[in-house]
Amino acid sequence: MDFSFGAEDEELRARARAWLTEHLVGPYARATGLGGPGSEHEGVAARRAWERELGRGGWIGQGWEVPAGAYGQQRLSLTGQVVWAEEYAALRAPGRVGHIGENLLAPTLIAYGSQEQRDRFLPGIARGEELWCQGYSEPGAGSDLAGVRTVAVRESRRGAAGLFRVTGQKIWTSLARDADWCFVLARTEAGSKRHRGLSFLLVAMDQPGRVDVRPIRQMSGTSEFNEVFFDGAVAAEVVGGEGEGWSVAMGLLALExxxxxxxxxxxxxxxxxxxxxxxxxxxxxxxxxxxxxxxxxxxxxxxxxxxxxxxxxxxxxxxxxxxxxxxxxxxxxxxxxxxxxxxxxxxxxxxxxxxxxxxxxxxxxxxxxxxxxxxxxxxxxxxxxxxxxxxxxxxxxxxxxxxxxxxxxxxxxxxx
Incomplete structure (x- = not known):
């Protein structure tokens, strides 16, 4: 098996190294080595600004299965994506705060979402402007995800067609304090059990009084994870169709x-x-x-x-x-x-x-x-x-x- 990279990959390596060297200056240089698992609390403001810098360079969404430039992003081969990741790590660039949106939510929308949903959410991710978190695990449903008890009830008010009200608790939610949106696995069919009756919903985090984020202090002293409480939070988007949440959620985990x-x-x-x-x-x-x-x-x-x-x-x-x-x-x-x-x-x-x-x-x-x-x-x-x-x-x-x-x-x- 040949594990070497081709000439095109090495050309990309030089270009990626040059771009990173040129842009890792000022506050971004001071944020090198910060962030990532176990250190998500470090340099969040600088890392969020760095995410937008990456977006301006077209480096977000390199592996999306859409035409190059469709959302302002470069389109790289699998080996090209590895080359970029190697250079990024070699220069100790700031830990990404947008990886959940780029690597989990975006490919899921491309595979299961509507064109309207892709056009609404992918540009913000590609620009590094909208950050996401994942609402899967619950106190009684972690590895056994089919035990989800968070519920979402269709809004019955006139003029509110298509809206859901989400109520429940998620836990171990990375980056929830800084996220703009959360994709939530919730039970939309009353009385359903296990894999049936679940839907994959998109919920805005900026809903005061309806979304409450509480940091979980770990034995390392930091708070990488959070509890998220939904109290009638509005969800306007369902990905993959109502009741198809289990298929979408499993597809996302494979992409992860x-x-x-x-x-x-x-x-x-x-x-x-x-x-x-x-x-x-x-x-x-x-x-x-x-x-x-x-x-x-x-x-x-x-x-x-x-x-x-x-x-x-x-x-x-x-x-x-x-x-x-x-x-x-x-x-x-x-x-x-x-x-x-x-x-x-x-x-x-x-x-x-x-x-x-x-x-x-x-x-x-x-x-x-x-x-x-x-x-x-x-x-x-x-x-x-x-x-x-x-x-x-x-x-x-x-x-x-x-x-x-x-x-x-x-x-x-x-x-x-």
Whole structure:
């Protein structure tokens, strides 16, 4: 299998690097390295402005299945999108705040929405002006998404045809505090159960008194996720038709793990490099016993774990490149990818603190009680704490294994 890039891709690489170098100046330069999973609270204003800068450059929506320039965007091949992502990561450009709209909502509208919906929402995403969040998980419906209890009732007032009133609670909603819109999976058929009677609705977040966002403080001290309460919020758009929400939602989840999986792995590689650098700086010292071992020593077991972590990441990258063109064709492929990277990233967090040894249990020397908790954590500690959730959010490992067992291996379905 040839994993190299062609001459056209390398020309794009040079153009992308030149554009990023030219535009990553001023406040954008100060925002380099900020944002992303575990750090979504960092530099939000600068990153939101950066999103508009990307839009002016035509770099948003490169993979949309629409004609080039239809919404002001460039149209790049799959390998071209990977090249752009590699250069973006190499220069540590600000973490994206528009990725949910660009990579989840937009492809879903292209696949399932009406032309009117595409014309209404895609330009704002392509310009980096409208940000989105995802309203799927609920307190009683996380990985088991069919348990959704948020309801949407069709508005009966004269002149309100087509409107729904949404009532319910969503949880673990990334970027909800900054989003302009939320796509919401809600039950529109009274008395329906499981996969039936669900609809995929588009809800404006700026509805005071009807949409309430409450940050969830995590053990890392930051608030990446939010609870969102809907109290009669208006939804004017249904994507894919009323009652077809399950099909649309599943289609979106398949789209979620295409090129974005490779982009994610580029970030993983940078994190692994920092852990390896810390190990090298220690002279190969570590703590095989974990946090409780206060006697640093040359540790062949830790060295082996680091080598294995590097090899697994390379293998995940090659597998992602191999399957990139067929993402979504195989029901099992998305589940396999999530299962692999979730466990890998969690183990990286464990390695990050193991390399530090006993020092990983203490904060920086200048931190004191009374200061914000998150200021007492360094990068390795935040990585360890945040990655505890990697095997849970986005579909738990248990759910992923069930999907693979039933849909791919053909094993008997779990008793319901």
């Amino acid at each position: 793990r295409g090129v974005s999986t490779l982009v994610q792995q580029i970030g993983f590689a940078a994190e692994l490099e920092r852990v390896l650098a810390a190990f090298a700086a220690s002279g190969g010292a570590g703590a095989s016993g974990g946090l409780g071992d206060s006697a640093p020593r040359d540790d062949p077991v830790l060295r082996d774990r680091l080598v294995r972590q590097w090899a697994e990441l390379r293998t995940m990258r090659w597998n992602a490149l191999r399957t990139l063109g067929s993402v979504g064709d195989d029901d099992g492929a998305p589940s396999v990818a999530k299962l692999l990277w979730g466990g890998w990233h969690r183990r990286l967090g464990e390695l990050a603190v193991a390399v530090r040894g006993a020092a990983a249990s203490a904060g920086p020397a200048d931190w004191a009680p009374g200061l914000p908790y998150e200021l007492g954590l360094d990068e390795e500690q935040r990585l360890f704490l945040f990655t505890r959730a990697d095997t849970i959010y986005g579909g738990s490992d248990e759910i992923q294994r069930n999907i693979i067992a039933e849909r791919v291996l053909g094993l008997p379905r779990e008793t319901r």
